[in-house]
Amino acid sequence: MFQLNTFTTLEDAANSLATWVAAGTTNLADALRVANDVMFTRVNGDRDDVDNFVVVITDGHSDNMTATLFEAERLRESGVVVIVVGVGDDIDQVGRTGHCRRHFPSV
Numbered sequence: 001m002f003q004l005n006t007f008t009t010l011e012d013a014a015n016s017l018a019t020w021v022a023a024g025t026t027n028l029a030d031a032l033r034v035a036n037d038v039m040f041t042r043v044n045g046d047r048d049d050v051d052n053f054v055v056v057i058t059d060g061h062s063d064n065m066t067a068t069l070f071e072a073e074r075l076r077e078s079g080v081v082v083i084v085v086g087v088g089d090d091i092d093q094v095g096r097t098g099h100c101r102r103h104f105p106s107v
Helices: 010-017 028-039 065-077
Strands: 053-058 081-086
Touching (some): 028 065, 065 081
Parallel strands (some): 053 081
8 A cells, every 4th residue: 555645756656566465355435535534635735626536456354335325425425436347256255346336347
């Protein structure tokens, strides 16, 4: 995880993602909560003149779907667009988390 003001170029941000490894469980609710309460704050680089987006890449198996949906709704209510990309064969829960429940990609 990095703050919005950590990198000054898209290339630097993309390079930092190249070393990430997915492992463990899917605590999606906490990830969305941190995005809302920590990431999208002025001190961490949020700007009023720039739209906020969250891109979630997930297998759709949230540890707590009720909490995940609550946090996704909090993000949407604060004006953040939530884009969800489902990975794998069993992504039935993924679409409920995203901003538009009818259209979500799967890879």
